[in-house]
Amino acid sequence: MPSSDLKIRQVEAFRALMQRHTVTRAAQALHVSQPAVSRLLADFETGVGFTLFERQQGRLVPTAEARVLYDEVERAFVGLDRIALAAQQIRAMRRGSLTVAGSPAVALELLPQVVAGFLGEHPGVDVTLLTHSAQTVVELVASQRCDVGFVAEAIPHQAVRLERLTDAPLRCIVPFGHRLEKKRVLRPADLRDEPFVSFPRSFDARNAIDRVFVEHAVPRQLIVEAQLSRTVVSLVANGAGVALIDAVTAAYAGKDVAVRPFEPELRDPVYLASAAAQSLSAVAAAFVVRARKALGDLVA
Template sequence: MKIRQLEAFRAVMLCQTVTRAAEMLHISQPAATRLIADLEESVGFALFERVRGRLYPTAEAQVLYEEVQRSLVGVERIALAARDIRELQRGSLQIAAAPALALSFLPRAIAEFLTQHGQTQISMLTHSSRTVVDMVVGQRCDVGLAILSMNHPSTHGERLISTRMVCALPVGHRLCSEAVIRPHDLAGEKFVSHPRALDSRLQIDALFASYGIERQLQVETQVSWSICAFVEAGLGVALIDPITALEYRGNGICFRVFEPQLTTDFSVLFSTQRPPSLLLKSFIAHTRAFAIAQLEPHLVVA
């Protein structure tokens, strides 16, 4: 028993003639007749009585038709689901992301993504970059987005975007009138900074040490958004990633280009146990393009 035979049977039941059933299925009349004959042979009883050129379903055919209709509806539903999956209109994504991305940037990127992929279900959890890596390794999410250097693509991840840090200053600060801030400009300033455990902190410390400048650390916090809030409150200056600067909604802070260049790399992490889906690949491409479109070109390194 084949699906095509069942489709021919349903078509004849609906159209009441083999000719119209064949037209409905876009096949020849002999082909439709052969499908019905093969189905009758398979089930072991007659499905139609032929009277004056018309087909009348038998009582057994009426009973069978109810089951065939339910089965074919299920097959059609599967075909529709497969089409939606192929066209990236159906699926789910479980995302784990660092706060710098998850607090505001990703919600906006996801909202735009869903305008083209409306039936996709998305779950996003916010964790530190280290926890995001652990979640990916433990297969507790489909994709991880973290602040992490990854210069070469691999089977378990790739760089999303590389950006250059900016200097955050409270409005009214003496340096707000400058277009570019350099290390010697910040000598003697109080700093709001990431903790020592983060790579960005080590990178900044090393740069200022190379210039012979000792930073006066006023406040430490691991979340870039909080760093901006501390700066706006007048507790110091800071160097942060440009995505946080882009998304920060406070009015009491100004952002300036910082030289020499310090980079913040955002990376995408996959499970090593299963390849990324077509939907996930599309989401990553969209997120990268969204970031590049949102940031000023001089803030995008690669």
């Protein structure tokens, strides 16, 4: 009676003989002895319940049934080969998907640069880059709708682990040709009565900026607010005023405005957000390594 308890090694012996035509070559391919191959074939033939090979002039010739079965075996082994290839590609980080979310200050210019370099090293990985508020980024990470997030504010969430990646000082930006462009370092007194472009009052950076000017008793003309650092740069470039912005945006703003250090230093952190309950995938971990280095190089 045919048995359904077929062994993979029996199938491999059958496949090797079909491909290499002799027991000797099949044994070499499988790195076993000829008697071992003969035994595997005999057990396989018993298992399937019909004759697979006929001996003709000292050679084993496959029957018509064997040829039909071989077609099915090949389809199965192609599937196994595809699984093995996929595993190899995953190990080499040349296959998979990655969803990254970031606050605008990080996601508009820095992360696209990181993504482009990452794809050059890991072709075959699909990357999705999302730009949202820090609150939304943290929620995406918490719900596992993205793999990693980069935020400029520490938004607490029990399902999210926050790691500070950098803590760089804010930079002062002024329009080209402005009287302050000639100064190497700017201080609160230098900005007395200047039109000032601010972030909304809900931003941590806005509160820190306002506090330092109050402490130094320096009035400003608070004439316009903007939510995005990149928008603040455009407003300053068009002569709307001066501003303090994060170091990441400032690193890319030199073509549009004059960028200067500001004292006293106001530190502005960038955090990595990841799911607290699980570790990063190999692909996500490799991306974080590249992002961490790019961020460090940018604000150094």
